[in-house]
Amino acid sequence: MTAPARRGRPRSEDADGRILEAARELLFARGYDQFVMDEAAVRAGVAKTTLYRRWPTKDHLLVALVAKIQDEVPVDDTGDIRGDLNVYLTAIVTGLNRMRRVGRTGDHDDRSAGVIAELVAAAARHPDVGEAVRGLFARRNTLVLALLDRARERGALRAGTSSTVLFDQLAGALYYRLLVTGEPIDAAYVEELVDHALAGAGATPRPERT
Amino acid sequence: MTAPARRGRPRSEDADGRILEAARELLFARGYDQFVMDEAAVRAGVAKTTLYRRWPTKDHLLVALVAKIQDEVPVDDTGDIRGDLNVYLTAIVTGLNRMRRVGRTGDHDDRSAGVIAELVAAAARHPDVGEAVRGLFARRNTLVLALLDRARERGALRAGTSSTVLFDQLAGALYYRLLVTGEPIDAAYVEELVDHALAGAGATPRPERT
Numbered sequence: 119m120t121a122p123a124r125r126g127r128p129r130s131e132d133a134d135g136r137i138l139e140a141a142r143e144l145l146f147a148r149g150y151d152q153f154v155m156d157e158a159a160v161r162a163g164v165a166k167t168t169l170y171r172r173w174p175t176k177d178h179l180l181v182a183l184v185a186k187i188q189d190e191v192p193v194d195d196t197g198d199i200r201g202d203l204n205v206y207l208t209a210i211v212t213g214l215n216r217m218r219r220v221g222r223t224g225d226h227d228d229r230s231a232g233v234i235a236e237l238v239a240a241a242a243r244h245p246d247v248g249e250a251v252r253g254l255f256a257r258r259n260t261l262v263l264a265l266l267d268r269a270r271e272r273g274a275l276r277a278g279t280s281s282t283v284l285f286d287q288l289a290g291a292l293y294y295r296l297l298v299t300g301e302p303i304d305a306a307y308v309e310e311l312v313d314h315a316l317a318g319a320g321a322t323p324r325p326e327r328t
Numbered sequence: 329m330t331a332p333a334r335r336g337r338p339r340s341e342d343a344d345g346r347i348l349e350a351a352r353e354l355l356f357a358r359g360y361d362q363f364v365m366d367e368a369a370v371r372a373g374v375a376k377t378t379l380y381r382r383w384p385t386k387d388h389l390l391v392a393l394v395a396k397i398q399d400e401v402p403v404d405d406t407g408d409i410r411g412d413l414n415v416y417l418t419a420i421v422t423g424l425n426r427m428r429r430v431g432r433t434g435d436h437d438d439r440s441a442g443v444i445a446e447l448v449a450a451a452a453r454h455p456d457v458g459e460a461v462r463g464l465f466a467r468r469n470t471l472v473l474a475l476l477d478r479a480r481e482r483g484a485l486r487a488g489t490s491s492t493v494l495f496d497q498l499a500g501a502l503y504y505r506l507l508v509t510g511e512p513i514d515a516a517y518v519e520e521l522v523d524h525a526l527a528g529a530g531a532t533p534r535p536e537r538t
Binding site for chain 2: 229230231232234235236238239241242243245248251252255256259279280283284286287288289290291292293294295297298299300307310311314315316317318
């Protein structure tokens with residue numbers, strides 16, 4: 119959610135927020151192929167020049183939108199690393215599953231990665247989009263890596279566990295299913311994945327359910 | 329490598345092999361953007377109609393080429409699951425690293441996923457390409473999943489280890505670096521990843537090097 123415009127807030131920030139909200143509505147209504155920059159400007163009530171000066175292509179704008187959506191997912195540290203990872207990764211999966219279906223017809227067997235795959239390709243094709251995407255993930259992932267570091271420091275993960283490798287195993291499995299194999303991802307899968315990965319990091323096994 | 333044409337081999341299979349070899353040469357010489365179907369037909373010495381009847385678009389043809397390249401990587405079972413995974417995944421990484429640089433200028437800081445990302449997007453965009461890509465990975469991954477199953481059955485992995493989840497963590501980490509974060513992937517990373525993932529599966533730790 120964007121906070122309502124406040125007095126004293128810079129006008130450019132207001133415009134950015136309005137553009138991103140307009141972009142979100144348009145993307146979820148239309149999908150990637152039918153997303154048109156000029157319509158985003160009209161819907162946001164800004165001049166086209168304002169939009170294009172800030173984000174020169176739809177890929178640049180959509181990367182900024184994905185950054186905003188990711189930033190809405192909190193990284194909480196309750197002291198229970200298993201629980202915290204489950205909550206965080208399930209929220210990420212929910213967002214990815216919603217995003218992959220954007221603009222696609224309702225066939226529930228549709229295994230396409232949709233707009234996520236388009237952004238991956240845009241990142242590969244355009245160096246500046248690539249830099250933006252990698253910067254976005256680096257910034258977000260720093261929060262989760264710090265969560266894993268703290269868990270290791272308090273002894274909840276084995277000394278010597280690499281937070282980076284552990285996080286690659288977790289996030290990687292999700293994106294692999296999304297982008298490559300098309301296998302479904304749900305909360306039960308996230309739980310199994312976290313259990314497997316944490317066992318490798320020497321975490322105390324999850325208590326049996328009674 | 330394609331076996332030389334033999335007497336009695338169906339002509340269409342000869343043509344397929346020649347087309348795929350021509351496509352490989354063209355792709356590695358030119359890259360994805362500059363890859364032109366008609367040139368592949370000329371180079372292979374087949375009629376354009378033969379090419380398009382078999383593979384209607386360049387994405388279809390390139391998925392078949394990736395399948396062929398993947399099939400050239402053997403999945404060996406020597407009874408040493410750690411060693412076998414390291415050999416297999418390092419071979420996959422070598423192929424991916426070569427492929428991502430295809431047709432790109434030699435900047436060694438280039439972190440683009442290149443043609444791999446284009447194929448991921450093509451798979452997301454076109455249902456039949458998606459089906460071909462997912463079928464290709466499912467077929468290949470079956471071999472590695474069987475390798476993991478056998479390791480579990482002989483007690484090298486903890487009973488109850490899910491081969492699927494374990495493999496998702498391994499392959500996923502590699503593709504996540506390739507497609508999302510752009511972090512480098514080399515043999516040392518593969519070794520660390522395999523160690524982490526196998527620790528989660530209860531494998532005997534790697535002996536310290538002396």
